Amino acid sequence: MDLTGKLMTAKQAVEKFVHSGDQVSLGGFTLSRNPMSLAHEIIRQGIKDLYLVCHSQGQAMDLLVGAGCVGRMEIAYGGLGRFAPTCVRFRRAVQQGDISLEDYSNYQMSLRFWAGAMGLPMIATKTGLNTDIVKKDGFSPEDRGKGKVPGLKLAVQDNPFAEPGDKVVLLPALNPDVTLLHAQQVGQDGTVRIKGLSFADLEQARAADRVIVSCEEIVPKEQIRQDPDQNALPGFLIDAVVHEPLGAHPTACHYFYDYDPQHLLMYGKVAKDNGSFQAYLDQYVYGSRDFKDYLAKLDPAALQRIKADPVLGYAPGLDRR
Amino acid sequence: MADYTDKEMMALCAGRLVPNGAVLFAGTGLSMLAATVAKRIHAPESVVFFETGGIDPALDELPLAVADPRVMSGSAMNAGLIEAFSILSHRRLSTIAFLGAAQIDPYGNLNSTVLGDYRHPKVRFPGSGGACDAASLAWGVIIFMQHEKKRFVPKVDYLTSPGWLDGGDSRQKAGFKRGGPLAVVTNLGILKFHPETKHMYLAEVYPGVSVERVKDETGFELDVSQAVETPAPNQQELRILREEVDPQRLILGPAA
Numbered sequence: 138m139d140l141t142g143k144l145m146t147a148k149q150a151v152e153k154f155v156h157s158g159d160q161v162s163l164g165g166f167t168l169s170r171n172p173m174s175l176a177h178e179i180i181r182q183g184i185k186d187l188y189l190v191c192h193s194q195g196q197a198m199d200l201l202v203g204a205g206c207v208g209r210m211e212i213a214y215g216g217l218g219r220f221a222p223t224c225v226r227f228r229r230a231v232q233q234g235d236i237s238l239e240d241y242s243n244y245q246m247s248l249r250f251w252a253g254a255m256g257l258p259m260i261a262t263k264t265g266l267n268t269d270i271v272k273k274d275g276f277s278p279e280d281r282g283k284g285k286v287p288g289l290k291l292a293v294q295d296n297p298f299a300e301p302g303d304k305v306v307l308l309p310a311l312n313p314d315v316t317l318l319h320a321q322q323v324g325q326d327g328t329v330r331i332k333g334l335s336f337a338d339l340e341q342a343r344a345a346d347r348v349i350v351s352c353e354e355i356v357p358k359e360q361i362r363q364d365p366d367q368n369a370l371p372g373f374l375i376d377a378v379v380h381e382p383l384g385a386h387p388t389a390c391h392y393f394y395d396y397d398p399q400h401l402l403m404y405g406k407v408a409k410d411n412g413s414f415q416a417y418l419d420q421y422v423y424g425s426r427d428f429k430d431y432l433a434k435l436d437p438a439a440l441q442r443i444k445a446d447p448v449l450g451y452a453p454g455l456d457r458r
Numbered sequence: 459m460a461d462y463t464d465k466e467m468m469a470l471c472a473g474r475l476v477p478n479g480a481v482l483f484a485g486t487g488l489s490m491l492a493a494t495v496a497k498r499i500h501a502p503e504s505v506v507f508f509e510t511g512g513i514d515p516a517l518d519e520l521p522l523a524v525a526d527p528r529v530m531s532g533s534a535m536n537a538g539l540i541e542a543f544s545i546l547s548h549r550r551l552s553t554i555a556f557l558g559a560a561q562i563d564p565y566g567n568l569n570s571t572v573l574g575d576y577r578h579p580k581v582r583f584p585g586s587g588g589a590c591d592a593a594s595l596a597w598g599v600i601i602f603m604q605h606e607k608k609r610f611v612p613k614v615d616y617l618t619s620p621g622w623l624d625g626g627d628s629r630q631k632a633g634f635k636r637g638g639p640l641a642v643v644t645n646l647g648i649l650k651f652h653p654e655t656k657h658m659y660l661a662e663v664y665p666g667v668s669v670e671r672v673k674d675e676t677g678f679e680l681d682v683s684q685a686v687e688t689p690a691p692n693q694q695e696l697r698i699l700r701e702e703v704d705p706q707r708l709i710l711g712p713a714a
Binding site for chain 1: 486487509510511512518519521522523524525526527528529530531532536537538539540543547571576577578579580581582583584585586587588589590591594595616617618619620623628631632633634635706708709
């Protein structure tokens with residue numbers, strides 16, 4: 138197997154595999170390995186009404202929500218750590234009722250992807266008993282059971298293997314239409330290697346109908362197969378590979394670059410105002426032909442500063458105030 | 459005036475609550491400081507792990523989010539969410555989780571989701587993340603709160619993370635096998651939970667803080683009859699916190 142027919146630009150990959158109304162899961166976690174290049178492309182192509190399914194998502198989610206690409210979302214957390222305790226456009230959209238939202242927890246969302254990957258219809262857990270995550274619904278009852286919206290948010294039942302009263306939460310499995318990931322390396326055979334934490338990327342990829350992976354490097358097959366213990370996903374699970382250096386900027390990509398504190402702080406400020414947020418989109422997303430064009434608009438010195446130390450995997454001493 | 463800040467006091471007080479050898483589920487912010495300072499002072503054998511899958515990282519620099527690459531460096535292993543939550547709920551491990559929230563009720567139930575009605579919120583917060591999971595599955599929970607009347611409420615607007623639920627044995631009856639909040643560390647003192655009723659009470663008040671002030675800043679009845687004064691931080695604690703743990707004051711913020 139090789140990358141023939143799979144290696145493409147972000148534009149081609151999104152045109153081919155992401156459609157308005159799709160249920161989309163985003164890889165990465167808050168300020169690490171967000172598929173930013175693919176998110177920019179979705180915004181540029183004017184794809185609408187996406188149904189995002191996330192655990193803890195940050196920059197890619199906030200940009201997609203802010204650009205009006207998202208209609209519905211199941212999520213555990215929308216934040217960027219200290220840079221935005223609550224994602225700014227996400228907060229605004231929820232408060233204004235612009236998107237239909239359902240809350241779960243991180244473990245619940247991870248388990249739902251895992252169940253989907255294993256071909257299970259549901260999965261049981263003890264997490265969340267008696268909380269409002271279990272008691273309160275976000276989606277309206279008339280949307281329930283339509284398309285990919287589960288008929289019930291979840292169900293609480295007795296554990297059939299124990300005495301009555303031993304409650305468990307049953308969660309519906311997730312099988313997104315498409316999962317978008319950003320990884321460090323893909324081999325010429327399509328094998329994906331993720332360095333650092335994998336978050337729930339592997340479950341999200343295995344649960345999805347289609348998978349797009351953008352990556353920092355494409356490496357020879359012999360190289361990536363020399364140490365298969367380090368590999369995350371086989372090539373036959375991947376539908377499209379996009380070679381996109383710095384494709385997670387301004388979020389971090391372990392061993393390649395740190396998060397960009399300056400850009401995230403700037404974004405946190407401009408996102409608070411509709412006018413300046415629109416100007417950000419105009420300049421960086423709509424005004425860029427592709428992600429390379431976006432990167433060319435950034436301060437080269439800032440990109441140099443976030444370069445990761447090859448041993449530590451981040452940029453030591455980076456000014457993060 | 460004290461020669462230390464509220465944040466320094468909170469980090470040190472929470473750190474003092476960590477037993478040596480504990481397996482700590484940390485978020486960022488104050489919980490990072492508490493875990494790191496405890497490790498360097500009295501609990502060198504404790505380990506820190508993150509919901510993202512970073513297990514016992516070196517933490518040479520402070521992470522600013524649980525997905526910060528600084529939780530992936532020098533670690534025992536780099537895993538994912540499923541693995542991290544399996545450790546959190548491991549029956550053999552007395553895992554202790556640190557949590558913060560926007561609101562807390564008398565039984566230590568937490569809200570980090572919304573203010574106002576769930577479907578039409580006045581204010582939206584980030585949501586549970588792993589907080590509900592930690593509150594459900596960890597062996598114990600230590601909570602950080604700013605001590606304000608609007609945050610210490612009789613009933614939370616949205617119950618994100620389960621504490622002692624309705625008090626008494628309600629947590630057990632709900633189906634939880636263990637866990638529950640151990641203490642609430644605020645900028646005014648330390649609160650604990652009555653062994654039987656599970657209602658919050660004032661256990662310690664910081665030097666220079668009056669019990670009356672704590673009562674005024676709490677939006678429900680608080681038993682203060684057992685309150686003792688917390689010892690002020692000593693020079694060793696302050697030096698380690700300021701010089702070794704957060705020299706850039708990324709989390710501590712402005713000095714006293």
